Amino acid sequence: MSIRLACADFSFPLLPHADVLRLLAMLGVEGVDIGLFENRSHLWPSREFAELPRAAARLRSQLDDQGLVAADLFLQMDPDFVPWAVNHPEGARRQRARDWFLRTLEYAGGVGAQHVTLLPGVEFADEEPARSWDRAVVELAWRVEQAARCAIVCAVEAHVGSLVSEPQRALRLVQETPGLTLTVDYTHFTRAGLADRAVEPLLAYASHFHVRGACPGRLQTSFAGNTIDYARVVALLRQRSYAGWLGIEYVWIDWERCNECDNLSETILYRDQLCQLLSAAL
Numbered sequence: 001m002s003i004r005l006a007c008a009d010f011s012f013p014l015l016p017h018a019d020v021l022r023l024l025a026m027l028g029v030e031g032v033d034i035g036l037f038e039n040r041s042h043l044w045p046s047r048e049f050a051e052l053p054r055a056a057a058r059l060r061s062q063l064d065d066q067g068l069v070a071a072d073l074f075l076q077m078d079p080d081f082v083p084w085a086v087n088h089p090e091g092a093r094r095q096r097a098r099d100w101f102l103r104t105l106e107y108a109g110g111v112g113a114q115h116v117t118l119l120p121g122v123e124f125a126d127e128e129p130a131r132s133w134d135r136a137v138v139e140l141a142w143r144v145e146q147a148a149r150c151a152i153v154c155a156v157e158a159h160v161g162s163l164v165s166e167p168q169r170a171l172r173l174v175q176e177t178p179g180l181t182l183t184v185d186y187t188h189f190t191r192a193g194l195a196d197r198a199v200e201p202l203l204a205y206a207s208h209f210h211v212r213g214a215c216p217g218r219l220q221t222s223f224a225g226n227t228i229d230y231a232r233v234v235a236l237l238r239q240r241s242y243a244g245w246l247g248i249e250y251v252w253i254d255w256e257r258c259n260e261c262d263n264l265s266e267t268i269l270y271r272d273q274l275c276q277l278l279s280a281a282l
Contacts, residue, residue, distance in 0.1 A: 003237065003278055005271065006031030006071035006247040010041045011263045013252055017042035021066045023264075027271060031071030032063065033210075033247040034113070036104065038077050040253070045075060049103045056110025063111070070113035071245040072183070072208050074157075075104045081161050086143070087121035087135035094139060101143055105150045115208055115244075116147060117183040120156035120173060123163045132163060137176050144179040153207045155181040159188045160219065160256070166192075167199050174205045181207035185249070186228050187214035191256075196229055203236055210249040211270055219256040223269040230270075234277040246274055 007029045012020045020042065024032055035041035036048065048055040063070060077084035077100055084097050101118070108116055121136035123129050140156065147154035158170035167189060174180045184206040189199045193216040213226030234246075248270045250263040 003234075003242060004031060004071075004245050005029045005274055005278075006033050006245045007267060007271075008033040008035060008247060008249045008251070009043075010035035010037065011248070011250045011252065011267060013040075013042070018062060021062055021068060025066040025068055027267065029248070029271065030067075030069065031245050031247070032068050033072045033074060033208075033245075033249060034059070034070050034111070036073055036075045036107070037079070040076070040079050045077065045100060045104070045107075048107060049100070052103060052107055053110060056107045060111050070108070070111045071247060072115045072117050073104060073108050073111070073113045074117040074183075075100065076119060081119060081122050082124075085121045086118065086139040087124075087132055087163075089124055089127065089131075089135075094135075098139075098142070102146060105147060105152055108152055109150060114151065115153045115155065117155045117157055117208060118143065120158065120162050120164050120170075122161065129163075136163060137173070140173070140177045140180055144177065148179065153181055154179070155183040155207050157183040157185055157188075157210070158202070159185070160191065167194070167202055170202055171205070181205055183208040183210060185210035186233070187212055187219055190214040190228055191217065191219040193217070196232065200236060203233075203240060203242070206237070206240075206242060206244065208244050209233075209237070209242075209246050211246050211274065212248065212250050213261075213266060213270075220250065220258045220261060222261055223266050223273075230273065231277055234274070248274070 036045045123132045144154045158164040164170040182205045213221045215227040251258045
């Protein structure tokens with residue numbers, strides 16, 4: 001299978017969701033990265049899960065109508081990373097996070113998605129870092145097992161503010177959690193001033209990949225201001241026989257100055273660049 005292009009539905013939060021799907025079809029991408037972000041995206045998990053089979057079937061029908069497929073489901077239970085972190089010290093919160101994950105798997109099955117992305121957890125200030133880490137490994141291992149039973153790939157995104165905000169720690173997490181994969185997003189590391197080559201080892205564990213512009217100090221920037229060498233990224237993914245998606249993932253939120261880009265124009269610029277790179281690699 002060749003590498004295919006997807007785009008995040010949460011790139012365009014001011015449009016009704018049905019219009020977003022029509023827009024993505026017009027842009028010519030094949031896949032959609034679906035954001036299940038509570039209190040933030042079009043599709044809040046609490047609402048979708050309240051009528052889960054019907055909601056999943058509705059989304060599947062909308063995707064089919066536009067000739068699109070769900071490339072990834074990205075679950076976030078709160079705009080804040082901490083309250084429902086997979087490794088929260090409170091057992092009741094961890095249990096609810098597990099329950100929502102199981103519902104996410106059911107939802108993915110109904111939608112036809114074969115890939116789910118999660119946040120990896122955080123370090124809690126009132127305990128030793130090793131305890132936060134060990135709970136994350138246990139919780140993520142459980143999720144990998146549950147996802148495998150549903151023939152779904154489970155990934156985490158190493159991100160700003162997580163317990164794996166450095167490439168070496170992200171590598172350690174997947175190596176200590178058999179079966180866990182990564183939704184790789186260079187921008188979180190580029191923001192911190194790391195060179196592309198420091199991030200490249202993560203590609204060995206990539207099952208999904210996010211694309212947008214970034215530069216030192218900026219998590220999201222324009223195509224013109226970007227410093228990530230996506231031509232090299234595509235070449236390296238080809239060398240590794242990567243057969244997943246490249247998901248263009250501009251966001252429009254009041255966090256990390258991520259509301260200062262023209263998401264439509266930047267998405268089109270990356271679509272064109274990626275199409276050219278993928279065609280040249282054939």
